[in-house]
Amino acid sequence: MSDAPALRRRFTAGLALAVAAGLGGSWAAMRGEWVNQRDDLALRRGAVTAMALDQLVGRAGGTGEPLRAALAAWQAEQPAGTEARVVRLSGARLEASTAKVDVGDQAAPRRLARSSPEDKVLYDRGQRLRGAVEGNREGGAVKPEVEVERLAGGRMRLAGPLEEDGAVVGLVQVDLAPAPARRPPAPWPMLAVAGGLLVLFWFLAPRLGGRAWAHGLLAGALFLGGLLALGAHDIRRLERDHREAQRELSDHAREVRAGTAKLLAARGLAAAPALDAGRWDVDRMRRPRGLLDERGELDLARAEAEVRKARGDAVGAVVAAALLGLLGLALVGSGLLWRFGRALVVHRQAYRYIAPAMLGTLVLVFFPFIYGIALSFTSSNIYNTSAPLPELWVGLRNYWTILSDFGIARRGADGALIWNYLNFYWTFLFTVIWTVTNVTFGVTFGLLLALVLNTRGLAFRPVYRVLLILPWAMPNYITALIWKGMFHRQFGVVNQVLAMVGIEPISWFDTPFTSFLTAFATNAWLSFPFMMVVSLGALQSIPADLYEAARVDGATRWQQFTAITLPSLKPALVPAVILSVVWTFNMFNIIFLVTGGEPNGATEILITQAYKFAFQKYQYGYAAAYATIIFGILLVYGNVQNRVTRATEGV
Amino acid sequence: MRKLTLLVLTAALALPGLAAAQGARLVVWHAYRGGEKLAFEKVIASYNARPTTKVKVDPLAVPFDAFADKVSAAVPRGKGPDVFIYAQDRMGGWIEAGHTVEPIDFFVDDALKKRYIPTTIEALTYRGSLWGLPLDFKVITLIYNKKLLANPPRTTAELVKVGQGLTNKAAGKFGLAWAYNDFYYVASLLNGNGGAVFGPGTRPTLNAPANVKGMQQLQAWNRAGFMPAEPSVALITSLFNEGKAAMVFSGPWFLGEIAPGLDYGLAPLPAISEAGGQPMRPWMTVEGVFIAAPSKQKEAAFEFVKYLTGVESARVLALEGRFTPAVKAVYDDPAVARDAQISAFKKQVEVAVPMPNVPEMTMVWSPATTALNKINSGASPRDALDVAQRAVEKDVAGLRKGK
Known part of the structure; x- marks a missing residue:
């Protein structure tokens, strides 16, 4: 102690x-x-002044001598330092002004000067307010209809739209004198305590x-x-x-x-x-x-x-x-x-060594990851990309919209089922089917080929091996495009072969099942070499004397396979399967390039769907939530898989 | 080692100074390549050589694929160029996002506006104000193989007849190859029937009766069987180049793909017999020259934009870079008027409508393509468009809801 x-x-x-x-x-x-x-308070006081003036200007007709007279009378009642300007967009005119700078040949009424940057700001502000009012009327209030600018010396400038018969025709802008300063709370009591x-x-x-x-x-x-x-x-x-x-x-x-x-x-x-x-x-x-x-x-x-x-x-x-x-x-x-x-x-030496790696991970992995998750709680989209995220916070709304919609299918007028392919659960179901079929096929076929290639004394083994690895060595993007071409209805080789045996040409991308088959064929072509290589490596590391001993004991080939080959392959195959599941689950290229989600988004997997939400519909927040859900699913899968394998290892 | 560090530090400190010394130049981003780039750079060189030019211009070619995203990311943060050139389809989004495109309405008077083909100005107008000056336009037209077809059809009735005559499915020959699975192309039929995607304002109108009519016509063409199935760009190009497609509906980008030696001609898209002889109205894309909102030299930038979109540079761009300029007067130039291709596109653009520039347009593509695919495989146009309309309405409402 x-x-x-x-x-x-x-x-x-x-x-x-x-x-x-x-x-x-x-x-x-x-x-x-x-x-x-x-x-x-200062802002709200200003808004009251500005909105009241806006109304006065409107009642004064918004133009001509009556307006200028009314504005002059208004000015007389204001505290020193307050000034106002009225601009009409049509013809870019400064209709009335009590500003100190607008005297002599600058006095209102006049046309706004093209060469004057200040006048351009005024005019553009008017156009912006008009756009904001129109846009907000069409749906949702998303753009400010009152603009506030802080000027030097505590002065404040407020601008609001001037409306006539419901249309914005100009703007009314007021510069306000600074509010009397007040002393902020002093730190002394706090320091004393x-x-x-x-x-x-x-x-x-x-x-x-x-x-x-x-x-x-x-x-x-x-x-x-x-x-x-x-x-x-x-x-x-x-x-x-x-x-x-x-x-x-x-x-x-x-x-x-x-x-x-x-x-x-x-x-x-x-x-x-x-x-x-x-x-x-x-x-x-x-x-x-x-x-x-x-x-x-x-x-x-x-x-x-x-x-x-x-x-x-x-x-x-x-x-x-x-x-x-x-x-x-x-x-x-x-x-x-x-x-x-x-x-x-x-341990300063050790910390110094890992600092660059830690920094790199932080910047390249954790920051985008955390940003993505933060984005998923917002309504970020193409309209509001410049707004800071906290202003767009919507809590769990995106997750709720995605997960609470169970409308996978409904009954059409004729009683037939109409699937809603945009529904999350449909896409999820399809992704699971896609993953399971692909991985099952990849593992089975890869293992089979590996066993064949592992046969002792097989002639030309290196040649076969190179040929079988070839699909894997080619960029999958090119392979995908080739396969897509092969499934073309009129010119594709698949239909031409079918025609030789007298089968009508098939529109492969017209029904979900055939469309799935095209993607499945492509991915099968691409995925078996990996499994084959992994299995082959593992097979070659099994000592031959194990088989000899088994033969001596009178074991059949099948018994040898289940009792020796499979258990010996497990340490290599399990990680490969886990990897392969994650890859296939997120196999963006094949789906995107081969089926493109056809027909009607039925063969979309989660990751391509998230892409479409982000980069075709520009709903960034929604897409981020989608991506986070995908991450969650894979996280759960990884954990379960880990636990299962560890449990079996313990036996 | 220490000396080296010192050197690097000095250089780092001096660099901003150097940049400031160069600050009196305008940076222009464009995505031109090949002949277009050469012509564009020639125009800039002649602008820089003018004695009246106060601020010289530096062009910078940015790859097209990355262009729009680069503008969205860099310009609002003040890291972008002073001027950039891009089609009008992303404009609405940039305006809504803010701090990207500088409004130029204030600089532009009616005389300047009258310089351009009216629809190109319309394309760059958003919520009543003008945001850029039009440089050139792109529009699809009828391209035909002169060896297979002497006189291109003037009406759709003729088109179907001629097309069927030239089709021989067994030999893989077709009358007309075009991307009728791409909504951009098919819009020419909808617009020609009096349809539109939005209106008034940003209200989606995908299932308007005129659009349904246009789609029904597409289905009739499908049934007439003179077009190849599942037409991809690669397929259309190879069919045309092998002399297996007599006609193609495509734009200037297609001309570069045509095999050398193939004798082809350009003609306006046919008039729609079913719509009382109204022309097919393709969408036009207009390349606007925009001033970046954070630019410190907007006046100088506008001077340049005016020059670039003027008749003098248009002549160079058209004749040497194969541009189709937006400025009207250039088509009175004898050398330009003699150019059959440019005149053909000019003729076509007179009936074209600007592709919508509102950001809501991005919500349309995916549902419209889905509907189009359904219609091409025989579904009822009315139902398919109803579904698409609902999807677009939902997406637009989702965006508009904001926070």
Whole structure:
């Protein structure tokens, strides 16, 4: 056992790590929350201003002198630093502007200048918003209908579409003055608590004697107590700020509503229908968030729900920080970290040697693997490839869609079964049949040939051997194309041979069974040499005296085969069969090139189906889930196979 | 050893500097090879030699197979070229993914738009705005063996009659060989009957009555028995080259495969007798010249794009690179007008329709091919297209659902 001073030092270090990770982490998370909250408030205030202006512009006719007059009147009511521009896409015109730069020959109305990169940005933004609104209307909200740009000096630029009779004709863009700055929460209380905990532990530790568990318990209790007190305080503060932000937003919305109504009245513009402040507090897709009603008052239930959600996030952060801190404490306190560090130092030579390999595996194997699995939990597809994965997270939806669909077949109008070849279970069933038939054939035929070739005194043995290995030596991609050609209905050699014996030509790729036969024939051709070579090697390593002894004992040829040959072949054959199963299960080339899934995807195996989902239908997330399922199946198979062989070996 | 390290380090530090010094050049990605590449590079050389050219251009040939994926991967991350050339079929996907294609609507006025064949502009228009300028188009037409056939058929009724006359199955001879198991080719029959794959907008319309009619006509041709079964590209090429197929429906890419010495001619696809003499309307692919969204020299890039798609370069591209340019004025050039092949494709493109550029199109291929195979083996076109329509609708909805 360690002595008391060493324990004291070690656990103080552990507590320091825990405090740094836990208290520091929790504080950083809270600060992040606070910044998000202020950002969100600024954004929502901006959205209210922008959407209200959008409505004003619409009611001012969206064009001409009335619009410019209304915008000028609006500008007069705004705080300094706010400016707005209205662009119409048709003719690329700056219709109205209160921007400081748009004066003199740049004053609105004017055509946007082709030579001006700023004007191009404005115009392209308008086109983008129009595309987004149209696309979102066709189905699903996938593109932002409000664009936000952060400008220098804390200013913010919001742009929304200008609509007339349901069509987007331009955009309204507002630059907002920065919101009054607020001081973020200071780190001092956290630092004070952290220091206090460490000092307290340092002075209490000597009373615990040489008991490690007592040290751990005390350090853990102190850490948790400190974190809970601090966390509770921070969460209360966060809630208070959140409520305040909601009130601010509501105040702002009511103010804007009153101001807009006044402007409408003063300029003699349509006051009906009444202005709806609830439709100004919107998200990026211009969907109302539901926090405000049409007069701009808070919807209390909704407000409480928002606060609850924020609290939930904060509690989650504190719990995560606590776990992180405890982990640190345990690692240092138990001496594990120290021992690991020592191992690194002592065996530094060995670690240096394996570092490149570890790095390579990490980058080339583990990263793509983990990325693929992460992808399978998202709705990633051709529309959203640029979005970060967490935004596309859909949980287990892809897996559920694939695995929960049991509609393999249905009854047609005439009562006949209609198979759904796109169904996962059909493809799985076909893949299993494909694998079993191919491996069975490959092993049987390969072994048979090996036995024949192993006959002593066989003339021209090397020649046969080369000939039989030839199918394997040729690139399987070429072989596959040749076989596909041989099954052509009019020009294929198979049908021509059949015609010689008076059989009608067969459309090989028209029914699932015949189509399967073409792929099976190709793969059989390709797969037996491997099994033959493996068996041949193993056969030659069986000592001849075993057979001699058996003959002396009067064993038949069959008895020799089952009692000597097969058991001796097993160590070589079992791994070969496992390999062969995995290869055949994922035999992409043959299926893809020979049958191409014909007819109607009936002869698709899992891996070609996954390929089609990824690269023909561009559903990357779905295809990744498909691939992960394939991996799972093979993993289970490998485990079972391993266990079975190990069990038989034990006998 | 240490010195070497130092040297390498210095070089590594100096390289970005060198690259920056070269930054005042435009990089253009293209996938041309052989004669096309030579003509393309000649145009670029003459652009670089112009006294008014401020930013010179470096062409870079990227293998066609890898081109689209390379653009998707490199351009949004700012690692790509300033300008790239590709067919319009991937354009919608790139636009939806964002940060790939720069919208050029703002640069283009009506006078510039009028320079091109209208349908080529239509092909590069997505959601109402223009995203690239058209360089050339590709379209399928009727290619026939002059030795076997003096006058190509003008209507489908004639086609069937002539085709049957030239067919001798026992000798492996056929009137017409074309990839009627490939939806891209068969679309010419659907479009000719007034059908379309989408419309309005991105709503799939595979099972529209006009499409069913087109497919029924294909089945009638199947029954008439003047086309080889399971037509693969290799089969069509060898039949035509061996004089065993009198006619082929294919595009400019096929001309390079024709055996030297074979006397062939080009004619427009026949008018559809069953549809009141409406022409068969093949899909056209338009190669657009796009500006990469992250490019730092968009103005200069646009200058180049304008030049490249202009009449001066079109003349070189057409006569030396066998391009079929999108700019109209080049066809008034006597040397181009005399060229029988280019004029034939120009004539065909007048009735062609742009292949859809919406990303939803990628959802169509697989179900449409499945339906086509069923129809070719005798299934009811209506049922097959209904199934395909449902599959496309489901896939499109799955994509659109997003998150």
